[in-house]
Amino acid sequence: MDDDWGTLVWLVMTTGMRPGELCGLRFGRLHLDEEIIDIRRSWVDGREKDTKTHQARRIALDSETVALLREHRARVAERLASLGTRLTDQSFVFSGQRTPDHSEPYSPNAVTQRYASMAARAGIDTHLHALRHYSAAELLTADVDLRTVASRLGHGAGGATTLKVYAAWVAAADRQTAEILASRMPRPPLRTTPSDF
Template sequence: MAESADQRRRRGSVRQRGNSLQVRVFSGVDPVTGKDVYLTETVKGADKAAQRAADKVMTRLLSQVDQQRSATSSVSFGYVLDEWLRTAELDEGTREMYRGYIKRNIRPVLGAEPVRKVSTRMLEALYAELRRCRARCDGKPFVEHRAEGEHDCKDEKCKPHTCKPLAASTVRQLHSIMSGALSAAVRWEWIDTNPARIAKRPKQPQPQPTPPSPAEAARLFDAAYEADHDWGTLVWLVMTTGIRRGEVCALTWSRIDLDEGIIEVRSSYVLRNGVGRVKDTKTHQMRRIALDTETVVLLREHKERCAQRLTQNGAEFTEDMYVFSGVRNVDPTQPYSPHAVSSRYKDMAERLGIDTHIHALRHYSATELLTAGIDLRTVAGRLGHGGGGATTLRVYAAWVAASDRKAAEILGSRMPKRDQRRQGN
């Protein structure tokens, strides 16, 4: 049955605004804000010809809305997310992290929405809401109850809600998840285009690395080596190579060539829910890092200590054993826990009155190399950064600039002096 003019007018309207006509058609309710959504278009003029043009625009917009509502696929966005998670090539730890983001931040808002109706504006509205308050509250004060049903708020320590924005980096991660799922929906021919592709996401925060100073680094190593030679060797190795915490924990003797002064970084050790496993490096790439003479000496001494301990305990040393295996070093077939490394280093730094963490030693290695004039690609290779140095440049831009200044001074010192040029003339 054809829709009457009155029915069409109830779903949309034409109103005069100055010397033009604005066509508005009701498109539905925004799941993020709860507000009515309208498609609008402006027609210049206000005469009869403009009225006819406005009627044509309304017919087109109504048809657009009807196509959204009667899409051939009624697949929900939540279903798309589930299918994408199930089929995407993701590390298991990453997959678990994405499940958490989807459960907390995406599914409650857009999960039930038909995927064909998910728009760029919906995504940007969600990003804005989360940047204002991660709970997406309405701005009115309320109490966050820690228990359901009848309870004593004082005993349960219920607190008034305080808006806490979601970090820009986290919102960018949510955008990446939804964009990946929507791209899959395009490939599966459930939707025609990916609305996340043009959605404006929060700006990527500029990294602010805070490496310890050379004097602080010296104090940290001295304290570590004095407490335990094995622990001191671990701190020194991270300091001089810039390898990641999980990578140093996963390092085995078979990956160290002390004669050539080379270590191969092929894997990383991670703990999730108390269960540890060895996985690929963060960038899924193997890299070889050259060692300086002092580091080779420390590792040789450390290897001898490990072999002696095993001999005393009636065991045999093998190259497949882990280089670092914890405080007591009782079982070299088990790696050092990454969490234990971070905790032990933090405690040591606090005793020294230095505000730092284990990852800052990676920053120390990078910034010292750049300040010394080592080229960006070499530094990126030692750190295991992808993109040929783009990540290194973004994180350590200030130190790259300092290195560039040093390069300029070196070049300037090699140029003929002005008085020499005058004599030549």
């Protein structure tokens, strides 16, 4: 639809951020040289608040996501310069059309509705939160440990919430792990018993 929107959707898929965290993200919290996002705040009901679990967290970024965020920052800086202002650390990373100067964030509800509209036009039955599930499920089925996945998602209780929400994926990953382990074990010789005849 547009590059800013594509970057937003990509970021949800690769980080599993909550919509409020994504909308409340400011450029000063992107540490692109370190390849990290520092999540400390969330945008809820038209104001900035603590994150849902009241805990700050840092999420590592892959090099492709860093490249997309660098392009996004350059695009926003150019846009702001054309408006006679400049990009600062306090500028919101994603902003709706009503505030092209990035002084206010995209509303989480607007992001959710825009994603639903895009999915409907594409004929896909999905919602924005499914991207968070996608991120978690992909990590779990890739055998990333539960504590790391929980930390990326911002779940507290050392993974208990993650385990409760994603138990089916954890079970599937456990089954896959069992099969992998068994496939690497030496095979015992087959024994024939009278019942085999």
